[in-house]
Amino acid sequence: MTSTAPRLLQVRRTTRVTPRMIRVTLTGDELDGFPGHGPDRRIKMFFPVDGQDRPAVPRASTAGPVWPAGEARPVIRTYTVRRFDDAAGELDVDFVVHSGHGPAAAWAQEAVPGRWVGVSEPGGRWAPDADAAFQVVIGDESALPAVATVLETLEDTPGVPVLAFLEVADAGEEQELPGAAEVTWVHRGDEPPGAPLVAAVRAAELPSGRGQAWLSGESAAVRDLRSHLLEDRGLDRRAVYATGYWRAR
Numbered sequence: 001m002t003s004t005a006p007r008l009l010q011v012r013r014t015t016r017v018t019p020r021m022i023r024v025t026l027t028g029d030e031l032d033g034f035p036g037h038g039p040d041r042r043i044k045m046f047f048p049v050d051g052q053d054r055p056a057v058p059r060a061s062t063a064g065p066v067w068p069a070g071e072a073r074p075v076i077r078t079y080t081v082r083r084f085d086d087a088a089g090e091l092d093v094d095f096v097v098h099s100g101h102g103p104a105a106a107w108a109q110e111a112v113p114g115r116w117v118g119v120s121e122p123g124g125r126w127a128p129d130a131d132a133a134f135q136v137v138i139g140d141e142s143a144l145p146a147v148a149t150v151l152e153t154l155e156d157t158p159g160v161p162v163l164a165f166l167e168v169a170d171a172g173e174e175q176e177l178p179g180a181a182e183v184t185w186v187h188r189g190d191e192p193p194g195a196p197l198v199a200a201v202r203a204a205e206l207p208s209g210r211g212q213a214w215l216s217g218e219s220a221a222v223r224d225l226r227s228h229l230l231e232d233r234g235l236d237r238r239a240v241y242a243t244g245y246w247r248a249r
């Protein structure tokens, strides 16, 4: 749980990035001082439940978070700061519209200007290793917002090869990405989530030397690829930053 109380923000606008990705732009006075810059900034989002206009959010105290009495607890999910613009007072979060009928994805589809949501302080520890011989960035569409911020950061290390392996449902879900990465898009089609990504990475030729890897997406695929990078590719344990984002059921 957060050590600082979540900020209550409102939807300013929504944009369709691709048919299955909605960008929700949030704003509000409580965005002042938000430490949202940097790669892979993870936030907890607090969504209102039925009958609520605003989500209940905990107040910070030295004894831990204190929830308002008598109010239903919010739905809490983890998302990524895709863009934070303090001058404009805007925070963008990109939501995958998946077919799993989750409350967070449903909230994004119904988001209209004025809707309230809570946002925690961002976390995340990934940083590029200046000595890495190459960078590998791996993810599915839920990871694309973070991948974009990671690739933005890797623009500051020119000359280091960056290879990205990205799984999306189909060609319509591919996005323009920053930086000079060599991007391999794989399309899921009718295959199980993660299967084409695992196959693509396992078959790929990687540069020689001590590389660094960032990977996220469906949890079983992330587990498989983390083992592959450590055991078959010989990457150092500290050089592989892996997070399961969601679990296929």
Ligand SMILES: Cc1cc2nc3c(=O)[nH]c(=O)nc-3n(C[C@H](O)[C@H](O)[C@H](O)COP(=O)(O)OP(=O)(O)OC[C@H]3O[C@@H](n4cnc5c(N)ncnc54)[C@H](O)[C@@H]3O)c2cc1C
Pocket (backbone or CB within 6 Å): 042, 077, 078, 079, 080, 081, 093, 094, 095, 096, 097, 098, 099, 100, 101, 102, 103, 104, 105, 106, 141, 142, 143, 145, 146, 243, 244, 245, 246, 247, 248, 249
């Ligand atoms: C650090 C971190 C950062 C993340 N950043 C983002 C982000 O920026 N954008 C984003 O869209 N997601 C992101 N996620 C993933 C997101 O938290 C999950 O997808 C979450 O489960 C969505 O909540 P929900 O309420 O929509 O669905 P849930 O109620 O959690 O799940 C309902 C059903 O939907 C299925 N499901 C959930 N997510 C997906 C999916 N992506 N594809 C297919 N089926 C799914 C589940 O298997 C389940 O059966 C991130 C996760 C982590 C841990």
